[in-house]
Amino acid sequence: MPTQSRRERARAERHELILRTARELAESIGWGAVTTRRLAEAIDYSQPVLYGHFENMNAIADAVAIQGIEELIAVLRFARTSAPDPADGLHALAKAYLEYASNHPAVYEAIFVRPTDLEFASADSPLLLKTAFAEFQAAIEPFAAGDDPETLTEVLWSALHGQATLAHASRLRPEHSRARADLLVKVITS
Amino acid sequence: MPTQSRRERARAERHELILRTARELAESIGWGAVTTRRLAEAIDYSQPVLYGHFENMNAIADAVAIQGIEELIAVLRFARTSAPDPADGLHALAKAYLEYASNHPAVYEAIFVRPTDLEFASADSPLLLKTAFAEFQAAIEPFAAGDDPETLTEVLWSALHGQATLAHASRLRPEHSRARADLLVKVITS
C-alpha cells in the first residue's frame, strides 16, 4: 500500500510543519500572539486542520517544549562531557544552559515557564525532565561534599532558572550575565 | 464642598474595592481567569466602570503588583533587621522571601512573572524595585568578600526567584523547600 504510506508521510510532514512554524512564530512574535488563526494562515491551511494533529493550542506548545528539552539535554551533555575536569564541566554546563535559554527564549518559556500539565501527565516528558535533571546532578555531584546531592542539584537548577527568566525580563544587568554565571559556580564549588 | 469630597471618597473606596477583589480573585482562581466581566460582576458594577479607574486589565494587575512589592519590602526589612547577626539576617531574609512567594503566589506572579512594562516605565515602581533590591544587597554585603556585591545580590535574588517559581510550578520536591533555602544560604556564606 504505497498510497497509505504516502498519505502518512504527508501527514507526518505537515505535523512537523505545524511544530516548526509554531516555534518560529513564537520566537518572533511571542507565544501570546501565536493564535490558531495566525498559525493556520502561516501553514496555509484552515484552523480545524490543527485540531487533526493536536488536541488544542496548548498541546502544540507542549510538543515544542518536548522538542526543546531534547535539544537542551543534548546541549548540556555535550558541554559537561567535553570539559577536561568536573569544575570546568559544571562551568560549561551552567553557561550552556543560560545560552540556550537566551538564544531560544520562546522554547525555554514553553518548557519551563508556560503553564502546562503535560510535563507531569504524559508518558514521555517526565522521563525527559528526569534526564535533564540527571545532567545537572552529574555535573554538581563532585562538589556536594557532605550535602544532599539532589538538594544541591535543585539549588543549582533553580539558580540558573532564576537568572534565565529574570535576564529575559530585563530585570538583571545584561552586561553582567557572564559574571553572574561565574559567581554562581564559584560559590557552589568553593 | 462636602458633596465633592464625599464623591471622591466613594470613588477612592471603589478603587480599593477593585484592587482587593482582583487580588482575591487572582489568588483563588489564577490571573488567567480574572476577566473584566468576572471582576465587574464581583464588585457589582458593569465592565466600563473598571476603565474609569484603570487604563486596562493589565494596569489592575500592575497596581496589585505595586501593593505587593511594598508589602514584600516591609517583610524583607523586618526579617533582616530583626536578626541578631548578618548570617541570621540573610537566612531570615531568604526564608521570608520564599514564604511570601508561597503564601501569595498570585501577587508574586503579578510582581515578577507576569509580562508587564509598568515596572520600568512608570514613575514609582522602579524606585520600589530598587528598594527591594537594596534589601537583598544589605543582607548579602557582609558576605561579598572580594566579589562585586551587586553581582552577588543578583545571584542571590535570581536563585531565590528560581526556587519560588519552580516550587510553585511543582517542579521541586515540596518537602525539601527549607533544605534548599538553607543550602543556598550556606554555599553563599561559606
Added chain:
DNA sequence: TAGATTGTCTAGCAGTGCTAGAATTCAGGA
C-alpha cells in the same frame, strides 16, 4: 464508473478586552 471513505473548509458558538453612545441619577438654582 458508483459508492464509501477520507480530508478540508465555511460558518458559527461562547468567550475575551475594550468602547461609543444611550439612559439614568443627582446636585444646584429658580
Added chain:
DNA sequence: TCCTGAATTCTAGCACTGCTAGACAATCTA
C-alpha cells in the same frame, strides 16, 4: 418643588480568541 445641566452608569456592540459541527470536495475501493 421643579427644572436643567452635569456626572455617572449601563447597554449593546466591535474585533478578537479557542474550538467545533456540518457541508463540501477529493480520493480510494470495488
